[in-house]
Amino acid sequence: MRIWIDLANSPHVPFFRPLANEFVRRGHEVIVTARQFAETVPLAEAAGFAAQVIGGHGGAKLTGKAGNLVGRGLDLARWARGKQIDLAVSHNSYSQILAARALSLRSVTLMDYEHQPANHLAFRLASRVIVPRVFPEAALTRFGVPPAKVKRYDGIKENVYLATFVANQNFEVELQKLGIDAADILVTARPPASEALYHRFENQLFDQLLDRLLETLGVKLVLLPRNEAQRRYYAREQIIIPAQPLDGANLVARSDLVVSAGGTMNREAAALGVPAASIYQGEWAALDQQLVADGRLQRIATEADVRALRVEKKTATPTRSGAGVLQQVANLILED
DSSP states (O other), rough: EEEEEEEEEEEEEHHHHHHHHHHHHHHHEEEEEEOTTTHHHHHHHHTTTTOOOOOOOOOOSSSHHHHHHHHHHHHHHHHHTSSSEEEEEEEHHHHHHHHHHHHTOEEEEEEOOOTTTHHHHHHSSSSEEETTTTOHHHHHHHTOOOOOGEEEESSOHHHHTTTTOOOTTTTHHHHHHTTTTTTSSSEEEOOTTSSTOOOOOOOOHHHHHHHHHHHHHHEEEEEEEESSHHHHTTTTTTTEESSSOOHHHHHHHSEEEEEESHHHHHHHHHHTOOEEEOOOOOOOOOOHHHHHHHHHHHEEOOOOHHHHHOOOOSOOOOOOHHHHHHHHHHHHHHOO
């Protein structure tokens, strides 16, 4: 088959890299598009994707998002027409799903967050919906998905690309360039996705947490802003904001603590056995609640939680999870 993958956001790059390799290994051809948003394009280039860049970000307003979704969908449809594509695959790229429907292409979408309002669109238009085992059945019903269209996989999507992860020993050199030594307590933090549909308010706890971390002896804090506005807002002498994107998996694996107001980076830490804390104040995914129940994720919901957070060098050998998830997800995408 000729399989079209659309990379609409930064986390889609590491997720689809091993899947694309697996598709090719099984004899399929892969073509790729990418959206000019966050670090998606540079990460795609670094991962070896020869992606056609189509479209960008619609801004913070809902009207802009909706217009961008439709506009990019039309652009993608024009690009894809005549390319003899057999299957369109994405992690809820709404524009690709819209384009695939317009071109009568079979499309598969994957998703792991049940509180995303746009699931109503993506799940209804896609030919197949693939979700984690713990994704609530009630949410699928609410989004109008017939049971026959749903497939489930074990674990979390981060297992797809991290179950067999091997750290790059040269990454230590990159950290040394940033002033980070092996003896330092390395904390990696990511601010709230303040422009996202599911997180449309500021997270004051995150700023309080940063103050707490900066007051802790021995901590080197690496902050990964989501946009230029956050880069400017958090520009302080004590906060390390890399000028160029760092390899996310290596950074998480090397960290002693990961704190994020989103989901992906915390789940990467959970998959790698690295201590992680979520300061997300929106509606929690069932998947993240399960990680808390399993002791693989901490929840920070109050100022008392901020004060109680343990910040120290990790000592235990990280315990991995998720062997076999890559093959399982690939099978679900490719099956007729």
